[in-house]
Amino acid sequence: xxxxxVVATSTTVAATRSRKAxxxxxxxxxxxxxxxxxQTVTAYVGGALRxxxxxLGWRGLSSLPAAAAASPTLTVAEVHAAFDAxxxxxxxxxxxxxxxxxxxxxxxxxxxEQAWLRGVVTGxxxxxxxxxxxxxxxxxxxxxxxxxxxRAAMLAGxxxxxxxxxxxxxxxxxxxxxxxGRAVAPMLASSAPSVAEAxxxxxxxxxxxxxxxxxxxxxQVHRSGSEVLVATRSLEDITSRLPEVxxxxxxxxxxxxxxxxxxxxLGDDGRPRPFQETASRTAMTDGVAVxxxxxxxxxxxxxxxxxxxxxxxxxxxxxxxxxxxxxxxxVTASPVEAAAFLESTLGSGxxxxxxxxxxxxxxxxxxxxxxVKVKPVHTLDLVVLAIEWGSGRREGWLSNIHLxxxxxxxxxxxxxxxxxxxxxxxxxxxxTERFTELALSPAETKAHYVVDVRPEQVVEIAFDGVQRxxxxxxxxxxxFARVVRYRDDKPVSEIDTIDTVRGFLA
Numbered sequence: 001x002x003x004x005x006v007v008a009t010s011t012t013v014a015a016t017r018s019r020k021a022x023x024x025x026x027x028x029x030x031x032x033x034x035x036x037x038x039q040t041v042t043a044y045v046g047g048a049l050r051x052x053x054x055x056l057g058w059r060g061l062s063s064l065p066a067a068a069a070a071s072p073t074l075t076v077a078e079v080h081a082a083f084d085a086x087x088x089x090x091x092x093x094x095x096x097x098x099x100x101x102x103x104x105x106x107x108x109x110x111x112x113e114q115a116w117l118r119g120v121v122t123g124x125x126x127x128x129x130x131x132x133x134x135x136x137x138x139x140x141x142x143x144x145x146x147x148x149x150x151r152a153a154m155l156a157g158x159x160x161x162x163x164x165x166x167x168x169x170x171x172x173x174x175x176x177x178x179x180x181g182r183a184v185a186p187m188l189a190s191s192a193p194s195v196a197e198a199x200x201x202x203x204x205x206x207x208x209x210x211x212x213x214x215x216x217x218x219x220q221v222h223r224s225g226s227e228v229l230v231a232t233r234s235l236e237d238i239t240s241r242l243p244e245v246x247x248x249x250x251x252x253x254x255x256x257x258x259x260x261x262x263x264x265x266l267g268d269d270g271r272p273r274p275f276q277e278t279a280s281r282t283a284m285t286d287g288v289a290v291x292x293x294x295x296x297x298x299x300x301x302x303x304x305x306x307x308x309x310x311x312x313x314x315x316x317x318x319x320x321x322x323x324x325x326x327x328x329x330x331v332t333a334s335p336v337e338a339a340a341f342l343e344s345t346l347g348s349g350x351x352x353x354x355x356x357x358x359x360x361x362x363x364x365x366x367x368x369x370x371x372v373k374v375k376p377v378h379t380l381d382l383v384v385l386a387i388e389w390g391s392g393r394r395e396g397w398l399s400n401i402h403l404x405x406x407x408x409x410x411x412x413x414x415x416x417x418x419x420x421x422x423x424x425x426x427x428x429x430x431x432t433e434r435f436t437e438l439a440l441s442p443a444e445t446k447a448h449y450v451v452d453v454r455p456e457q458v459v460e461i462a463f464d465g466v467q468r469x470x471x472x473x474x475x476x477x478x479x480f481a482r483v484v485r486y487r488d489d490k491p492v493s494e495i496d497t498i499d500t501v502r503g504f505l506a
């Protein structure tokens with residue numbers, strides 16, 4: 001397949017707001033991909049490379065050769081091989097070799113292909129083809145149920161990984177199961193403004209589980225015999241950095257299991273330490289000690305529990321994990337009792353509760369009514385779309401951030417407004433460095449100058465309410481939005497949707 005075919009599809013997807021049209025375009029492209037290139041085409045139509053790191057950024061692409069004037073000749077396979085070679089470069093002379101490889105690849109690309117290649121390298125292919133849309137397109141192209149594609153992708157860790165199996169049929173997708181030692185996408189929680197609403201949504205009048213919401217590192221712990229894997233919510237392997245979690249996992253009375261939970265740093269008084277101290281352990285082995293607390297089990301001694309009701313999984317968790325390492329939980333049908341539990345939880349220094357259906361399966365990788373979180377201070381996980389240079393006391397720092405939520409209907413990112421509130425001097429210094437790295441082009445340090453950035457950095461925003469607004473594309477704006485913290489532990493795929501934001505309208 002020619003790269004030009006991918007670029008043309010990307011252009012079509014970007015030009016329409018119709019989800020149906022986006023899916024149709026993706027399906028058409030995937031339907032003509034050869035078996036040995038379908039994984040690469042799946043990644044490319046989603047606006048991403050298959051290589052995790054290439055060593056390239058906008059600086060490395062600032063000086064490119066003239067575009068090829070002839071008809072397109074670059075194939076998808078050639079482009080993938082070229083980026084493989086670039087990603088493998090290291091050591092002395094690698095920078096020059098990387099520059100030569102970029103010149104060779106981009107010199108063979110047409111103007112449209114160059115623009116697309118630059119965008120995919122820098123993360124700036126804003127076509128609205130998020131993973132959910134690619135999954136829909138794959139299901140249509142392969143003529144298999146979307147649910148089968150979603151489940152296989154969740155269990156395999158990515159849509160790209162299961163693309164070949166989709167074209168082998170539904171049985172091939174069904175054969176992709178939970179594998180101890182291979183991290184799966186975690187189940188996510190939606191939000192509610194009150195405990196009563198959360199109880200009604202998750203339980204519908206029946207009993208629910210009300211879990212303490214710990215503000216730590218989300219960890220998925222796999223054990224097979226003496227082998228242990230500890231993965232983050234983004235499926236990164238951090239086993240070597242959390243030896244205390246490994247020690248607890250090896251102490252449990254089972255041969256194999258997969259657990260979902262949080263690792264939390266506690267003070268001498270038993271109260272949680274600041275999130276930043278806990279989160280620092282994802283990048284280092286030493287530092288403040290963390291304690292694992294588990295709230296779900298996905299597999300136990302040869303039995304997969306993903307599809308079992310939550311009550312059954314909770315019973316299995318109680319048998320496996322001692323109370324000292326289980327998240328505190330209340331089972332009740334009473335909103336009054338649930339509210340009292342929330343107050344007690346807040347008094348212990350934790351940030352809220354998660355209300356959970358006792359009949360729901362573990363809906364990995366999805367955010368729905370099975371889990372509903374409640375915090376006394378409303379917060380949203382959003383993505384930074386752009387940032388402005390500050391003025392006055394903040395001159396010389398990147399300050400005012402532009403906030404975006406995800407539109408589930410189109411896959412696009414929708415701007416909600418801006419904020420510079422809640423930023424300390426330390427945060428301003430950090431974000432100036434961070435967003436300079438993510439900038440889509442060099443930018444002068446002129447007050448109020450807007451710098452577009454790759455939409456990769458998730459930020460947690462507190463707000464007092466949501467109001468209707470014609471100023472922003474989503475038709476709503478956040479009242480008194482302020483930065484709580486940056487969330488390096490969360491991928492952009494997990495940010496809140498515009499529908500969630502609109503749910504807070506008075």
